[in-house]
Amino acid sequence: MKRLFTLVLLLTLFPFVPSGFAQRSSGAEIKQLQGPQDPRLGFVIHGGVGVVSRASMTPEKEKEYRAKLEEAVLAGYKVLQAGKPGLDAVEAAIRILEDSPLFNAGKGAVFTNDGKNELDASIMDGKTLAAGAVAGLRRVKNPITLARAVMEKSPHVMMVGEGAEKFAITQNIQLVDPKYFWTQERWDALQRVLKEEKEKPKGSSAKAGGAASEPSNRFGTVGAVALDKDGNLAAGTSTGGMTNKKFGRVGDAPIIGAGTYANNATCAVSATGWGEYFIRLGVARDISALMEYRAMPIQQAVDTVIKQKLQKLGGDGGVIAVDKFGNIGISFITEGMYRAYINAEGKPVVEIY
Numbered sequence: 302m303k304r305l306f307t308l309v310l311l312l313t314l315f316p317f318v319p320s321g322f323a324q325r326s327s328g329a330e331i332k333q334l335q336g337p338q339d340p341r342l343g344f345v346i347h348g349g350v351g352v353v354s355r356a357s358m359t360p361e362k363e364k365e366y367r368a369k370l371e372e373a374v375l376a377g378y379k380v381l382q383a384g385k386p387g388l389d390a391v392e393a394a395i396r397i398l399e400d401s402p403l404f405n406a407g408k409g410a411v412f413t414n415d416g417k418n419e420l421d422a423s424i425m426d427g428k429t430l431a432a433g434a435v436a437g438l439r440r441v442k443n444p445i446t447l448a449r450a451v452m453e454k455s456p457h458v459m460m461v462g463e464g465a466e467k468f469a470i471t472q473n474i475q476l477v478d479p480k481y482f483w484t485q486e487r488w489d490a491l492q493r494v495l496k497e498e499k500e501k502p503k504g505s506s507a508k509a510g511g512a513a514s515e516p517s518n519r520f521g522t523v524g525a526v527a528l529d530k531d532g533n534l535a536a537g538t539s540t541g542g543m544t545n546k547k548f549g550r551v552g553d554a555p556i557i558g559a560g561t562y563a564n565n566a567t568c569a570v571s572a573t574g575w576g577e578y579f580i581r582l583g584v585a586r587d588i589s590a591l592m593e594y595r596a597m598p599i600q601q602a603v604d605t606v607i608k609q610k611l612q613k614l615g616g617d618g619g620v621i622a623v624d625k626f627g628n629i630g631i632s633f634i635t636e637g638m639y640r641a642y643i644n645a646e647g648k649p650v651v652e653i654y
């Protein structure tokens with residue numbers, strides 16, 4: 302009787318033990334742990350805050366932007382799923398965006414005041430705090446790849462202009478004729494901004510109304526942040542800068558701590574927006590510092606710097622970030638920001654406004 306009672310009690314308490322155990326050790330469960338839901342992987346990209354405004358966006362154009370962002374985010378994520386370093390994922394996604402005329406980086410770079418294209422980029426390894434940056438390039442097809450070469454193949458952190466291009470040759474990095482970067486759309490944007498500059502009263506801000514207030518006439522940059530399976534964070538940013546920039550102007554994208562930052566102890570950040578403000582605030586490093594010294598969660602950290610500090614100073618733009626646990630932070634104070642990330646189910650999510 303006592304034995305029967307014990308058996309009944311056991312069956313009541315653990316009725317599904319055998320099948321539950323089988324489930325736990327089944328292939329399906331193991332696959333799930335190694336699959337897209339793996340919380341240790343994190344990947345976010347942006348295509349800049351220079352979005353085509355809602356009013357001017359057509360369904361066809363929006364489809365094009367969404368498709369390219371999805372292609373880039375999936376390409377980077379595939380690299381992470383293959384167990385490769387976050388730096389590889391960042392570079393792979395950024396190269397796709399650089400090769401597209403849709404974004405202000407690489408092929409789609411905006412024009413300087415004197416009708417040229419000058420490209421900037423940077424990359425950072427959160428594990429070692431190694432970094433590479435390039436600025437004022439006129440002939441390098443994929444500036445992010447040169448930035449990575451500066452980090453990995455030289456004793457320096459930053460190279461500019463002709464010197465950087467000379468280094469590119471030594472590294473067999475592809476150079477193109479400067480004409481490669483000429484696109485009708487960016488040329489027209491420069492003409493509109495020049496016309497507006499001529500007409501507006503001296504000293505008034507580029508933010509004032511008219512053609513320049515269309516974000517796509519002023520901004521644009523691409524970037525990516527990644528957390529790989531080893532817990533290493535990486536960030537990269539690439540840009541043509543701001544339309545109508547003058548006299549060798551360099552923005553925040555190639556400035557480590559302003560437009561790009563990665564530190565395994567905190568997060569990886571890539572920024573887009575009015576570069577001068579991002580440099581003055583040291584935006585990317587500031588976000589990392591809030592997490593390091595004040596233990597702030599990532600979304601609160603990005604909002605504090607973008608929605609409070611940047612806003613207050615009169616700047617414009619946004620950031621993407623990922624922390625060491627794979628949590629994502631996205632913040633912007635512009636009408637939109639082209640962006641895409643991999644959600645908890647391992648699916649790509651693309652957003653614009």
Ligand code: ASP
Nearest residue numbers: 520521522542552574576
């Ligand atoms: N931050 C870039 C720069 O100032 C431009 C942008 O992100 O739109 O060069």
